[in-house]
Amino acid sequence: MDVELSLAMETAEDRNEQRRLTRNNLSRKQTIVNLMNGLSSYVIPKAKNFAECDVLNSEILSSSETMHTLHGNYDIDFDLISAADCIGNAEIDDLDDDQSDDNFNLINELLSSNNKQVSLPLHSYTDISTKEFCTNLLRAFRQTNLCKTYSTNMLKLINSGLPQPNNLPTSLNSLLRYMNVENLFTKRKVCLSCQFDIEYSATSCFKCISNDKTQFANVYDIDYAIVFSEIVERHIVDIAKYREKILSEKYDNINNDISFQKIYRSFLNTTFYQPFISTLIHLDGIPLDTSTKLTLWLLSCSILELPPHLRNQRKNMIILSMWVGTRQPIIKIWLRECIPSLNKLKSSGFSIRGGQKWFVYFLGLIGDCPAIKLALNHIGNNGYYSCWYCKIEGVHMCNKRQYHYEEVPTMRSINSYRSESKEAEVKGENINGHLGLSFFHEILDIPLPHSILMDYMHITLLRHTRSVVLQIYESIVPKKRSEIDYQLKFQQFPHTFNRKLKPIQSGHMKASEIKNLLLYGLLPIFYQHLQVDKAAHIALFVCAIRIDFALQKIINQQEVDNGKRNEGAFDITRLSINNIDELLSWHKRVCDCNQTATCIIIYHRCVIKNQTYHSLSYPKRQSTNSYFVKYTNDRRDTLFGAIELSFTYKNSTLALINNYPNEHLFSDVFASSSYHSSLSKYINTYFYLLQAKPSSFHYVPIHKILNICVVFEKDDFIIVTPISPVYEHD
Known part of the structure; x- marks a missing residue:
């Protein structure tokens, strides 16, 4: 009886194992189908012998090999991180700006120049054109966010299952070339030890005999003329309408957009070239990987003649250059090709359809303190003479730098800013905070320091407001702190708020959370726990920020x-x-x-x-x-x-x-x-x-x-x- 029972159990286990393997095989096949986003519709109807071929998982594994993509100095696509990092560091974008629509719109624009191309069938057993198949395949790759290496592997896998010969490209680069996708980026590798460019595919520097990967940085520069012309063509009507509002003085007192302010007005009187667009340069850095300390620094710009709701869309933010490395960028190495190219673009302009020539101006620079420090070649925000606008020296007290209030500070003028920068460049010394000439002074059409813009998010929210809130919080007894944290945690907001409030005890707060606390919650929740004068002083600060928002009238909201x-x-x-x-x-x-x-x-x-x-x-x-x-x-x-x-x-x-x-x-x-x-x-x-x-x-x-x-x-x-x-x- 025991023998029969054991045999029955072994038989049942074998059947369960077989069912599990079958389910796994079907699941793997379905995963491939999902990644191809509907490419299963491209089944060969005429070749019945291929329909009978069922590629099992073991056959897939045996036929797929690791493909290494060779990178040239000029390439269509680029990888910021390796294929493994593409999966490990994938993030979901929590901003509601229609990412999938942006991807498809970009593909459609890139493929628009390919309409007249004569396309051959994918292979001799189908009527499906190579162009149609490649278009849908490219859309599938973008929708699934596959990196270049895995996209090439997928192309190899699909190619191995098609009749031979066929017209399907075998790599992502060849696929993009076939679809006439424009080459927008040039890339180069820089050795940080000797500060010379090396071959992009090289693994060591032959000049300083260094093979340490942390001493290399990758730089990506865009084709500026193409990108500027495409955005102007796409929004030429919006630019014309908003320019009419800018030139009309009736909106000056009811709109706090940068295009309606004094410096921009004075700039309009100095423009020589028409038609033109003016831009605001933005510099910032973000960590890509905590284990390797890899960081991405991005130099981008936005067009000021676009209305704010269009200007701030991701597809209208122009990427000028990127730096990927384990160290802070060395500006003169990073931008030594970017800045001369932008200078050339300023003088020669760019053409749009119809042959009309447009010109571009660069009016200002914005970023957080570490970014502006690099851009201006200036001392850091915790040093002596650290202010970009005045010459307040600062004193060292209580283990930190403090800057006492001055009723009439000594301001930095245009002439003093340039002369002191040149003096610091020649002597190699710190001259009133200047460490040398800024690399951006060549292209800025509004001279420094007037072209430096204050960063509201970092200065008002992440710095000033957070410091005020923390000091107030620490001055309250622990029992009251718990009550405040409870109110913050369960405070109700309208459904349109993307972020609510966090308990202060929880630690890090994002800028949007601090903004909601400053505008709405700070005064009603904290005023009962403070002295009257202190609460009133905070109330003045809250009202000042809300008045600043109120200046942006409903005119743009409509x-x-x-x-x-x-x-x-x-x-x-x-x-x-x-x-x-x-x-x-x-x-x-x-x-x-x-x-x-x-x-x-x-x-x-x-x-x-x-x-x-x-x-x-x-x-x-x-x-x-x-x-x-x-x-x-x-x-x-x-x-x-x-x-x-x-x-x-x-x-x-x-x-x-x-x-x-x-x-x-x-x-x-x-x-x-x-x-x-x-x-x-x-x-x-x-x-x-x-x-x-x-x-x-x-x-x-x-x-x-x-x-x-x-x-x-x-x-x-x-x-x-x-x-x-x-x-x-x-």
């Missing part, structure tokens, strides 16, 4: 919205009006009909100025609060309340709002402060103190709803702050 969605209610609810006494009584007052079910239709959500508003009846709102709003009435009073539901009545859309009355002015909290008179002019525009419970229902047409609000609940009252423009928090 261009962003583009009327993508019609205003009105949507997402019809199953609620019956017969169960809502407030609506029934209102209907009896305004209408004589008996068909309440058809006269009034109830909805969960509504769209106002292309902004979606929720209601308390919306079941999927979860922890978001997109229903508490600021609105007005016929007397133009400022009111606040929660949307209970939206409904339509005789072609009109209204909201049933539960009104929360005002308790008192928020500025009254700071009545005993010396800042009260200055603060009361602004604080009551951004923060409101309301009663904790609603008092009555209002029936409000949706066009009288003004803003979504962020609500901070206290024991006996609530504090609300409207989101001024829709884009303020993002």
Whole structure:
């Protein structure tokens, strides 16, 4: 009996093992099919003998070999990291800027020049053209984010399964050449020991006899004329429209974009070439790998004649040059080919379709402190004379450099900046913070230091605001800190907020989280734990930043919205009006009909100025609060309340709002402060103190709803702050 049982168990185990292997084989085949993104439709219908050939997993493994891609000095594609790093370091982009659409649009643009190419069949047993197959294959590679090495391996694998001979390219480079994809990048390798260029495929430097990979850096430069011409052709209408606004003085006082400011206005009076675009140069670095300390430094620029919502899109940010290495870039080595090429482009211009010649200007430089230090050839931000604009020396106190406030600081002028830079270059010394000439002074059309732009994210958020918050947090007793962290963690925001608030105790906070804390949460959450004067001083800082955002009026926001969605209610609810006494009584007052079910239709959500508003009846709102709003009435009073539901009545859309009355002015909290008179002019525009419970229902047409609000609940009252423009928090 035991023998029979053991035999039965062995047989069952063999069957299970066979089933497992079969499932694994099918899974591997399906993975390959998914990577090819629908290329299974290219089955050979005429060759039945090929349909009977089932490539098993073992055959795939035996037929696939490791392919090494040879890199030349001038190449179509480039790898920033190895094939293994492509998988290990793959990240998901959390920014909502339609990455997949960008990829497909880029492919379509790259392939547009190939329309007239005569394409042969893929092989003699099919009518599918080589061009059609390669186009879909290239789209599949981009959609799956395959690196160059794995793309070449996939091409080899597909080629091995096709009838021989065939016209399929055998490497990614040959595929791109066949599709007439333009060569946009040149690449070179630099030895950091001797600072000379070496062969890109070389593994050692023959000049200094060094084979240490950490002493090599890769530099990638783009074909500037092609990239600039393509972007101008794509947005020539947008550039013309925005230039008209820039030249019209009626927008000067209601728009804080750089193109409407004093320095740009003075630049317009000095331009010689027409038509032209002006750009803002951006320099920054980011680590690629923590184990090898590999970093990527990116030199890019944006076109100032594009509206902000187009200017900041990834596809419109022009990459000028890249540095990939384990050390900070040496600017003169990195940009010794880039800067002369940009100078040549400035003098000769670039042509677009139709033969029209355009010119380019470089107006400013922006980046964080380490990046600007490299770009300006200036002392670091913790040294003596570290300011880019003035000559404040600084003193060493308490183990750190401190810079005392000066009412009338000595500013750096254009002449002094240039003369001191030249003196530092000649003597090789630190002259008032200058270490030498900046490599960018050759191409900047606005002279230094006027062309240096302050970086809002690093200076205001990551530096000043974070330091203020940490000092305030540390001055509060531990028990109160726990209460503050709890409020921050569970604070509700509208659904449009990509990031909420983190407890300060959790550590690192991103710039967007600090911005939301500064604009909305800092004052309502912290003011009760601080002295009145200190809280009032912080309130002035918060109001100043919010006023800066308010200067960007709705004029540009309307261009962003583009009327993508019609205003009105949507997402019809199953609620019956017969169960809502407030609506029934209102209907009896305004209408004589008996068909309440058809006269009034109830909805969960509504769209106002292309902004979606929720209601308390919306079941999927979860922890978001997109229903508490600021609105007005016929007397133009400022009111606040929660949307209970939206409904339509005789072609009109209204909201049933539960009104929360005002308790008192928020500025009254700071009545005993010396800042009260200055603060009361602004604080009551951004923060409101309301009663904790609603008092009555209002029936409000949706066009009288003004803003979504962020609500901070206290024991006996609530504090609300409207989101001024829709884009303020993002």
